[in-house]
Amino acid sequence: MFDKFAAFFGLLVLLPFLLVIALLIFVKMSGGSIFFIQKRVGKNGKLFKMYKFRTMVISHGGCSISVQGEERITPLGAILRKYKIDELPELWNVLIGDMSLVGPRPDVPGYADLLEGENRKILELKPGITGPASLKYKNEEEILAQQLDPIRYNDEVIFPDKVKINLQYYYHHNFFVDLAIIAKTIIG
Secondary structure, three states: OHHHHHHHHHHHHHHHHHHHHHHHHHHHOOOOOOEEEEEEEOHHHOEEEEEEEOOEOOOOOOOOOOOOOOOOEOHHHHHHHHOOHHHOOHHHHHHOOOOEEEOOOOOOHHHHOOOOHHHHHHHHOOOEEEOHHHHHOOOHHHHHHOOOOHHHHHHHHHHHHHHHHHHHHHHHOOHHHHHHHHHHHHHO
């Protein structure tokens, strides 16, 4: 109930700001879709459409791993990503029940398929806009930009660490832990 109320209130309060961002995306990115819509893996492995503001050129053909400074990320998109503004449309996903404010970030099907054994417990949780792994890797794109092989580093270091963090969250989450994570996310 808290999630739905907070998402509704957030969307209502942020509506003027969201409209300005949508207009900027439309104008600065030469039209096209304002939103980036992608299938992600939700609770119990169910696929859902996640909404974000578009930050990349249309038809970039890139992979699901983003690295800071990539040519496919537009200048406006870089700003939106830096301040996590591109994530705000996910409040809609929370409102309609696909996501929670706090939880493991929803993976694309290929990565969620790698979860085995006890690690699959993570899929019993609703994915979140923020979570403990999101806080630890809030500058993930910068970390990946410093690697010789960003995809390999993500697959061998970041992804397994996020799984470990999310499994700890699975066993220890509660309302007060979630409030603390929300506060840390807002404070930065």
